[in-house]
Amino acid sequence: MGRFKVSNIEREMEVYGYDSVVKSHCRMCHGGCGVLVYTKNGKAVKIAGDPDCPINHGTLCSKGLASLQLAYHPDRLKYPVRRVGAKGSNRWERISWDEALDTIGGKINAYKAEFGAESIAMGYGTGRENESVIYRFANLLGTPNVLTAGHFCYGPRLATSIITCGSNPIVDYENHPKCIMVWGNNVVISNPDEYKGESFSVSLDRGAKLIVVDPRMTRMASRADVWLQLRPGTDTALALGMANVIVEEGLYDKEFIANHVHGWEPFVARVKQYSTDRVAEITGVPAGKIREAARLYATTKPAGIQWGVAIEQQINCADNDRALMTLMGITGNIDVPGGQVLFKTPNIRKVSSFGAHKRLSPEQAAKRLGGERFRLADKFSILNPKCVWDAINTEKPYPVKMIFMISSNPVLSRANGEEVRRALSKLDFFTVCDFFITPTAEYADIVLPSATWLEMDYIGDYWKRHGYILPRRKVIQVGECLPDHEILNALAKKVGQEEDWWDTFEGGLDYILEPMGITFQDFKKMDYIRGEVAYRKYLDKGFSTPTGKFELYSTLLEKWGYDPLPQFKEPPESPVSTPERAGRYPYTLITGRRIPGFFHTENRQLPWMRELHRDPVVEIHPETAAKEGISEGQWVVVESPRGKIRQRAKLFSGLAPDVVSAEHGWWFPEEQGPGYGWNKSNVNVLIDNSFENCDPAMGATHIRSLLCKIYPETENE
Numbered sequence: 001m002g003r004f005k006v007s008n009i010e011r012e013m014e015v016y017g018y019d020s021v022v023k024s025h026c027r028m029c030h031g032g033c034g035v036l037v038y039t040k041n042g043k044a045v046k047i048a049g050d051p052d053c054p055i056n057h058g059t060l061c062s063k064g065l066a067s068l069q070l071a072y073h074p075d076r077l078k079y080p081v082r083r084v085g086a087k088g089s090n091r092w093e094r095i096s097w098d099e100a101l102d103t104i105g106g107k108i109n110a111y112k113a114e115f116g117a118e119s120i121a122m123g124y125g126t127g128r129e130n131e132s133v134i135y136r137f138a139n140l141l142g143t144p145n146v147l148t149a150g151h152f153c154y155g156p157r158l159a160t161s162i163i164t165c166g167s168n169p170i171v172d173y174e175n176h177p178k179c180i181m182v183w184g185n186n187v188v189i190s191n192p193d194e195y196k197g198e199s200f201s202v203s204l205d206r207g208a209k210l211i212v213v214d215p216r217m218t219r220m221a222s223r224a225d226v227w228l229q230l231r232p233g234t235d236t237a238l239a240l241g242m243a244n245v246i247v248e249e250g251l252y253d254k255e256f257i258a259n260h261v262h263g264w265e266p267f268v269a270r271v272k273q274y275s276t277d278r279v280a281e282i283t284g285v286p287a288g289k290i291r292e293a294a295r296l297y298a299t300t301k302p303a304g305i306q307w308g309v310a311i312e313q314q315i316n317c318a319d320n321d322r323a324l325m326t327l328m329g330i331t332g333n334i335d336v337p338g339g340q341v342l343f344k345t346p347n348i349r350k351v352s353s354f355g356a357h358k359r360l361s362p363e364q365a366a367k368r369l370g371g372e373r374f375r376l377a378d379k380f381s382i383l384n385p386k387c388v389w390d391a392i393n394t395e396k397p398y399p400v401k402m403i404f405m406i407s408s409n410p411v412l413s414r415a416n417g418e419e420v421r422r423a424l425s426k427l428d429f430f431t432v433c434d435f436f437i438t439p440t441a442e443y444a445d446i447v448l449p450s451a452t453w454l455e456m457d458y459i460g461d462y463w464k465r466h467g468y469i470l471p472r473r474k475v476i477q478v479g480e481c482l483p484d485h486e487i488l489n490a491l492a493k494k495v496g497q498e499e500d501w502w503d504t505f506e507g508g509l510d511y512i513l514e515p516m517g518i519t520f521q522d523f524k525k526m527d528y529i530r531g532e533v534a535y536r537k538y539l540d541k542g543f544s545t546p547t548g549k550f551e552l553y554s555t556l557l558e559k560w561g562y563d564p565l566p567q568f569k570e571p572p573e574s575p576v577s578t579p580e581r582a583g584r585y586p587y588t589l590i591t592g593r594r595i596p597g598f599f600h601t602e603n604r605q606l607p608w609m610r611e612l613h614r615d616p617v618v619e620i621h622p623e624t625a626a627k628e629g630i631s632e633g634q635w636v637v638v639e640s641p642r643g644k645i646r647q648r649a650k651l652f653s654g655l656a657p658d659v660v661s662a663e664h665g666w667w668f669p670e671e672q673g674p675g676y677g678w679n680k681s682n683v684n685v686l687i688d689n690s691f692e693n694c695d696p697a698m699g700a701t702h703i704r705s706l707l708c709k710i711y712p713e714t715e716n717e
Helices: 010-016 067-071 097-115 131-141 155-165 197-205 219-223 235-248 254-260 264-271 276-283 287-299 317-330 375-379 385-394 417-426 484-492 506-516 555-559 579-584 607-612 622-628
Strands: 020-025 034-040 043-049 081-083 092-094 120-124 179-183 209-213 226-228 303-307 402-406 429-434 446-449 458-460 468-472 587-591 617-620 635-640 643-651 659-662 705-712
Touching: 010 034, 020 468, 043 067, 067 607, 081 097, 097 120, 097 402, 097 429, 097 446, 097 484, 120 131, 131 484, 155 317, 155 375, 179 197, 179 287, 209 219, 209 287, 226 287, 235 264, 235 276, 235 287, 235 317, 254 317, 276 287, 303 317, 385 417, 402 484, 458 506, 579 705, 617 622, 622 643, 622 705
Parallel strands: 120 402, 179 209, 179 303, 209 226, 402 429, 429 446, 587 659, 617 643
Antiparallel strands: 020 034, 034 043, 081 092, 081 446, 458 468, 587 705, 617 659, 635 643, 635 705
C-alpha cells in the first residue's frame, strides 16, 4: 500500500504562482496514468506525469497533456439540453437537472410497466470507467440488455481467459521478460488497458528479444528480431502453426503440461493439422520465419505476449485469444515472473459484485438479445449491438423502446453506421451523456453533460487486472457537468432503486473499499493500493476452471456447443473466401490503427490533437499508388461493396502492395451540425455487420479486414 508523498514542488509553485498541485489519475484513454494537476485561481492550468506513479513513472502522452483543452473547450456541453427539433436536426433547449432526470426516470418506469424492463437498453462506450455502475443500474432495473464494445474489445480477452485459466494473463514487465511477442498491438501509441508503452520500452532497452506479428510495419516491427507480416485475418492459423513447431520439436514445458494442463492429446492432434507449410500458404508468412519465431518464443524465458484488440475484432475473435493463450500455457510462461501473470486485485468489492449481476433474475437474463446465438458473450453479460438495432427496427423478438447511453458514439464506432443511425432515428426515447453533441447525440431526446476525469472522485483502474487501484481526485468543476456515476446514482432514485444506492456516489466508493476497512477519504491520502503479488499460485490452488487446470480443451465451450479447441476460419470477405468479389475489389483493407492524439472517436475538437493529425489518412504501398494514379497527400476514395469514404493518401512501403490501411473514428466537429460529416470519412460505413460476419461464440464483428478498391477523388465526387 503506497502512502501519499508530496513532491518537492514548492519552488515551482512560487515561480509560476500556482495555488496547488493535485495528484490524480488520467482517463483520456484506457491508460490511467498518474498525473500532477497544477491549479491557479480556481482553474487547472497544467498537467504533468506523476513520477511516483507505478503505472507510468512520470511519462504522459499527448492526450493526457491536452486534457485541459477538453475540460475548458468552448463547445463543451455544460448543462442538460432537450431536443426541440426533429431527430438529427441539432436543435436544443436548456433544461434543469431535475427536469431532465424526472423525464428520463418517468420514461424508464413507463416502458418497464408496459413492455418489460428488457425494452430499455443501457449502454456505455470506452473511456470513463463507468462499466460496473451501468451494470448495477441495469441489473437492478431488470434489463439484460447492456450495449458495450465488449463483444469485440477486451471483453473477449476476459471471457476466453477466464474459461481457460481463470483470469486475464498480464505481461509482467516489472520483472522484464526476456522475449516479448507483440501480436496485433501497438502499445507505444495506444497504451491500452493494463499496459503502458514506457514499461514495454524499458524491457526492450534491457535486451528483450522482440517478435512482432502485424500486417503493417509499426515502429515496434522495425525494431523486431522477427517480424511476421501475415495476411490480415489469419492470426489463428499463424498461432496454431507456431504451436505445431513447439509440439513437434519438443519445446513445450513437459512438467507444466503433465500436471496442470487439460486436453493435451486433442490439442496436439489439432495443431498437427497446421503444418508450417500449410500455415505459410494461409498466412503468407514464410515457413522458416514461423519456425524461427516459435523457437525464439519457446526457448527464451520468461516470455510474454503483448496482444491487442486487432485479434479480437475478427470472426476468429475467441479462437485468436485462445490460440495465443495456448502458446503461453504450453511454454510454461503462465503466472511466472516476467511471463504472463494472473495478478491479484486488492481486497476490495469485486466488480461483478458491485455490478449486482446476481440480482438479475434468470428469467430476465434469458431475454438478453442474441444470448442464444452468442453463448460465450451471454455468459459474461455481453451482447452484439446489432441485436439491439434489429430489435428497434423489427420489434423482434420484442421491441426496444429506450436507450440510455454514456460515453459512446455508435454512429461512428460501430459497423454499418447507417443502420445504427436508422435505428436511433426510430427509437422511441434516447438519452445520451457526453462532453459534446456528437453525431450520435443528435438523435437523443435529452443530452446530459458528463464530467471529465478532472471533475470527479473515483477509484481508478478498478476494473483492470494488473493488481493496482489508484485514487482519482476531483480538481475542478465545469458548469453543471456531473460524473457519470453521480448521474446514475441520482437517476436510480427516480426508478425505485433508492435502497441500493447512496446519498452521493462517494458512498458507492466507500462500499467498494469496505472489505479493506477504509473509506474513500482514507484512500485519497494514499498514492495507490496494490494486491498481493504471488507467482505460480496454481501449484497450491490450481486454476479457476471447471477442471482446475489450464484448459487447452475448453470444457465450457464444449458444453455450450462450440469447438473446444481453437481452429482457423477464413475471413468472410477475402481473396480466398470471395474471389469473384476480389476481382472487383482487389485490395484488402485493414482498419483501426491507433493514432496518438485520438481515442477512437474522441478528441477531434482539441486544437493540439488536430495540429498533430488534421485529416483522416489511408496508407497505401507506393507500387499501388503508382498503379492507381494516386499521389502523396491526395484525397482518395476508398470503396467497399457497402459504400465509399474519402481519406488522404499516404504512401507507405510498410504494407504489402495488396493491403490498404485506413483510420477509424473520423468525424468533423468543426463543420457543426447537423451531421458533423459523420459519413464522409467514417471507415465503418464500409463494413458489413451481418451476423454471418461475426464470431460465433463472442459475437465480435469482423471489422479488421475486408475488400476494397481505391482511386483518386474527382471534383464531382
